[in-house]
Amino acid sequence: MILIEAILGNISDTEWAGRLSTADIDLIEIDQWEAQKSRFRKMTVKGAEVAVSIDRGTHIRDGDVLLWNAQAHAALVARIELRDVMIVNLDDLTKLRPEIAMRTCVELGHAMGNQHWPALVKDNLVYVPLTVDRKVMASVMNTHRFEGIRYEFVPGREVVPYLAPHESRRLFGGAEGPVHSHTHENYADVEAETGRVHGHPPTQIHAPHRADAHGQSSPATAGSARDHRG
Template sequence: MILVEKSLGNLGDAAWAERLEGATIDLLELDQWQAQRNRFRLKTKAGTEVAVALERNSHLHDGDILGWDEATRTAIATRIHLKEVLVIQLDALLANPAETLARTCFELGHALGNQHWPAVVKGTTVYVPLTVDRQVMASVMKTHAFVGITYDFRPGSMVIPYLAPHEARRLFGGANATPHSHVAAVLEPETHQHVDAQGQTFSHSHDTPDPGQKHDHDHDHVH
């Protein structure tokens, strides 16, 4: 077992790239939840046990080098599997009157909240982790057609360097759950629709009950 209290460098560093040419890279594979922890114990693909004990409020990054054996020319490095992120740009809104700016931001917040999607705001950029199928999230944004707002999807590895540890935990820490999405649709009165993580649509109606009759059903929401 090896104890890791800090990384030695990163596979992307020029000095290490040259040093590791022809070397064996033993990967410690982490999902996006494990990557936000600063203390854990896992085995590499080759079976080496690694105990990670980083400083508080620090975490590993994709490609971090955790160990290097000069004799065998073997390095232990991280591979972090992050989901994509919906990146929403608001900077074009700043040219609008304050009333328009406030209304659009409120409507965007309402739309994201209605889907129960977590989000992180940095400056004029909003980051939303993919908690349902990418096409479902794109459909929601297209349906609302916010004027002055642009969006695209980016790999999580491109986003995480811009986030503080607590922001990364919010963005990636809970995104492995299986939530659902509400997509606007034309339905009969007292009917609404759900879309699950696989993009399947379910509709059900709410019949008007008799006075005093209880209406009840379960809605499993993941926050």
């Protein structure tokens, strides 16, 4: 059994990127929840048994180097599968009368708050990490039929590059690894008929807010979604 007691670095580090470019790499695949633990056991992709026992409060991030054998020029690297994210697009609210748009926002916040869903707002998009099965989340959204709201589910890895570090930590708890935020001029392109979001999320604003209003809710109208994994 291989005992891991410290994180050596990350594949994004210049030093490790060069060192690992020609190395024999084994992977330990863990989910987002395991990444928050300081002690667990796991089999690597190549079949080695690993026991992780790192300092409490230390979390493994995607791409962390857990073992380096200079003589064999071999390494063990963590690969973390991030949970999917529901992206709620609010662009169409600008086409509605102000009182309807405001009511829809309150209803959306109330519904998410009742479900205890964490949420991150960036401009006209709301990011909600999956905390339950996507069918359950889709059912909640479809039941309310929020007017002017469209949404889809996308893999967490597709969202990470377009978030500021503190925003990414809010959605993924720091398991995503180093975050490099990018700024884009245009919004994602959306099909009104299907609710699908094409392209990548904008990052013109880096100020997260919680969509967790707790007012009275009544069913709205018009909403659609397609189950999509990118």
